[in-house]
Amino acid sequence: MNATLDLLTTRRSVPPLLLDGPGPDRAQLETILTVAARVPDHGKLAPWRFIVIADAARERVGETIAATFLADNPEATPERLAQERNRLMHAPVAVAVVSRVGPHVKIPEWEQLLSVGAATMNLVIAANASGFATSWLTEWYAYDRRVLDALGLAPSEKLAGFVHIGRAREVPSDRPRPSLSEIVTYL
Known part of the structure; x- marks a missing residue:
């Protein structure tokens, strides 16, 4: 195998609770985002964009999440x-995608998605290839x-999720993966 296949066959999500710093610096993050943007994109529409949430922005967005939760759950405990x-x-x-x-007129929404x-x-x-651990999550607030x-x-935009990036304190054991016999058909 080569390094790319090794990475892809061993890649594992690490829950945010198990991620610490340091995270990527600006140069590393720009490389990561440049690679993220190099995907099939029929019509060159760039039907995605990225919002980097780091440093104090994490606290500001967290306050918004908590206030929104409280508005819908006035009985929420301080711990919650x-x-x-x-x-x-x-x-x-965290990078919001x-x-x-x-x-x-030409590119179906399915292809853009x-x-x-x-x-x-x-x-x-x-x-992951840059040495960081990640977790791609949505959670309720990605839909609020x-x-x-x-x-x-914008009103027409949606959130594909938050990609949390950091250093793994520990990597959870791998989860069961589907057997190829269950998901592959040869014609």
Whole structure:
């Protein structure tokens, strides 16, 4: 095998609670995001964009998440609000991947959506290849319009998820993977 195949066959998500710093510096992050953007993109639409949430921005977005949760759950305990507030505080960097999929005369929305997923996975792989651990998550706040508005998403935009990037304190054991006999058909 080669280094790329080794990475792809051993890649494992690491929950944000198990991620620490240091995270990628600006140059490393720009390399990771450059790789993330090198995906199939029919029509050169770039149906995705990235929002980097690091440093104090993690706290600001966390306050928005907690306030939104409290608005819907006024009985929430201080402990639960702290959990919501700290959603983006575990890893040193979170990158929100924004889907800008929309109607196009030539490029079906389905193909644009696939490009968004490919950009997100390239981001994960580029970060892993750079020596970082990652976790791609959505959670409830990725679907809440109030949080999306606070992040600056247009009404037509959606969130593909947050990619948390840091250093693994520990790597969880691998999960069972599907057997090729269950998912592959040869014609």
